[in-house]
Amino acid sequence: MHELSLAQNIVDTIQHYVPQLDWEHVTAVRLKVGACSGIMADSLEFSFQVITAHTPLRTAKLEIETVPFRIQCLKCSNVNESDIGDRTCTTCGTKDTKIISGTDLHITEIEVEESKVQQP
Amino acid sequence: MSIVTIERKVLQKNDELAVQNRDEFRNRKIYVLNIVSSPGAGKTSILEQTLEQLKRRRQIAVIEGDLQTDLDAQRIAKFGVPVVQIVTNGGCHLDAKLVQEALSSLNLNGIQLLIIENVGNLVCPANYDLGENCKVVVASTTEGDDKPLKYPVMFRNASVLLLNKVDLLPYIQCNLSELKNNALRVNPDLKIFETSCTTKKGITEWCAWIENEIDKYQ
Numbered sequence: 001m002h003e004l005s006l007a008q009n010i011v012d013t014i015q016h017y018v019p020q021l022d023w024e025h026v027t028a029v030r031l032k033v034g035a036c037s038g039i040m041a042d043s044l045e046f047s048f049q050v051i052t053a054h055t056p057l058r059t060a061k062l063e064i065e066t067v068p069f070r071i072q073c074l075k076c077s078n079v080n081e082s083d084i085g086d087r088t089c090t091t092c093g094t095k096d097t098k099i100i101s102g103t104d105l106h107i108t109e110i111e112v113e114e115s116k117v118q119q120p
Numbered sequence: 121m122s123i124v125t126i127e128r129k130v131l132q133k134n135d136e137l138a139v140q141n142r143d144e145f146r147n148r149k150i151y152v153l154n155i156v157s158s159p160g161a162g163k164t165s166i167l168e169q170t171l172e173q174l175k176r177r178r179q180i181a182v183i184e185g186d187l188q189t190d191l192d193a194q195r196i197a198k199f200g201v202p203v204v205q206i207v208t209n210g211g212c213h214l215d216a217k218l219v220q221e222a223l224s225s226l227n228l229n230g231i232q233l234l235i236i237e238n239v240g241n242l243v244c245p246a247n248y249d250l251g252e253n254c255k256v257v258v259a260s261t262t263e264g265d266d267k268p269l270k271y272p273v274m275f276r277n278a279s280v281l282l283l284n285k286v287d288l289l290p291y292i293q294c295n296l297s298e299l300k301n302n303a304l305r306v307n308p309d310l311k312i313f314e315t316s317c318t319t320k321k322g323i324t325e326w327c328a329w330i331e332n333e334i335d336k337y338q
Contacts, residue, residue, distance in 0.1 A: 002212060002244040009130050017128055027121065031130070038246055038273035085272035085306045095308035103276070105130045105247075109123050 003040060006105070007047035011057065013107055021112065023056035028063050028111040034102040036069040036085035060110075069102030134248055137216035141251025144223070145234070151337045152234045153330070154250050156274060157258035158267075159240030162284040164192050165317040166258055166326075167237055171199040173327040174233070178334065183222050183236045185214040192237065202226055213244035216251055232334050242267070246274040254333070260285040262292055265299035272306040280311045282326065287316040 010029065014021070029048070033039050041064045048062040068081045073089035074097060080090045085102075087095050129135060145152050155163050167182065174180060182203040184192045193205035204222045206214060219236065228234075236252060238245040257278035259267050262285055268275040275281070281303050289296060296314070303310055311329070315322035 002247075005211070005213075005244070006130055006247075009133070013128050013130060013132055014126065016133060017126060018124060021124070036272055036276070038243060038271075084269050085276055087308050088305055095304065097308075103273075107126045107128050107130055109125050109127075111121050111123055114122055 003043040003047040007051040025113040026060040026110055028061045030063045030108045032065050032067050032106045032108055034067050034104050036102045037105050067101050070100040071097040072100050073097050134216045138249035138251040150231050150234050151334045152252040154236045154252035154255045156238045156245045158242040161258045161260040163237050163258050169317050169323045175199055178232050179230045180233045181226050181231045185239045212241050213248050214238050215248045219250045242271040242274050246277050254279045256280040258282045258284050261289055261294040265295045268303040268306050275303050275306045283314045286314045287319045
């Protein structure tokens with residue numbers, strides 16, 4: 001359900017920001033998905049197929065790059081990764097840390113067949 | 121093949137509408153809470169307790185979000201505060217557009233506090249900014265102490281955690297300090313209140329915090 005509405009948002013966002021696109025020639029939509037953004041990549045790919053099934057985007061593939069959740073310690077400057085979004089520094093144990101990456105959901109680019117592109 | 125660069129957040133449109141909502145709230149000096157939790161954690165009961173304590177001292181309006189029915193809006197209407205129900209018809213979260221539409225059916229003149237009760241769901245509402253000042257997550261002791269680690273996005277995006285149903289602790293397997301520790305692991309900045317709508321524990325402290333936030337915002 002969650003991923004279905006996000007898939008619809010992906011289509012809407014592309015439509016909004018690249019309205020002049022020749023949709024039938026989009027071959028790939030590329031995303032960066034944070035490891036702790038609360039989104040399941042497999043489910044999002046499936047939802048994207050469902051949403052676009054009977055539209056000109058039906059041949060476009062959703063390509064997802066997962067961005068690891070990383071924090072930087074404000075005391076010892078160490079950079080840690082966590083699968084569960086833990087804000088604790090694994091080196092010195094403080095929670096005085098800032099999130100560097102891994103929480104966002106971005107559309108980075110779309111791939112279109114040659115001669116059909118008009119840059120926004 | 122050619123590449124068209126987009127570099128937009130997937131929820132950019134929602135975020136832009138949320139900014140519009142936030143501007144409207146700021147212009148009207150309305151402090152806004154977005155209350156989120158899994159179904160049955162006690163959001164509506166917390167809301168009732170909050171209205172009981174604050175309705176005589178503050179001008180409050182409520183937006184209720186549910187998949188179906190206006191049962192919650194009926195509960196809230198008994199307190200004599202303006203309330204509008206959003207029925208999402210299966211939608212698992214409120215978004216900024218739904219809130220914007222709901223605002224048109226609320227008289228916001230003189231309102232100091234708007235409380236939005238989101239759809240009961242510990243996943244989806246975490247990603248959607250509504251334009252609120254503060255996201256409040258309600259976690260009940262009966263849900264177990266590992267919830268913050270299982271649903272980290274919600275606990276990370278919230279500013280306040282209400283640990284509800286603490287009156288049931290003697291009867292269940294829930295380690296309250298473990299629950300707090302787990303919440304602070306994913307969000308060290310969380311402000312935590314222990315509450316019970318049965319014994320009223322923590323309600324006064326929670327309401328005092330809200331009033332302080334309203335006063336800071338004026």
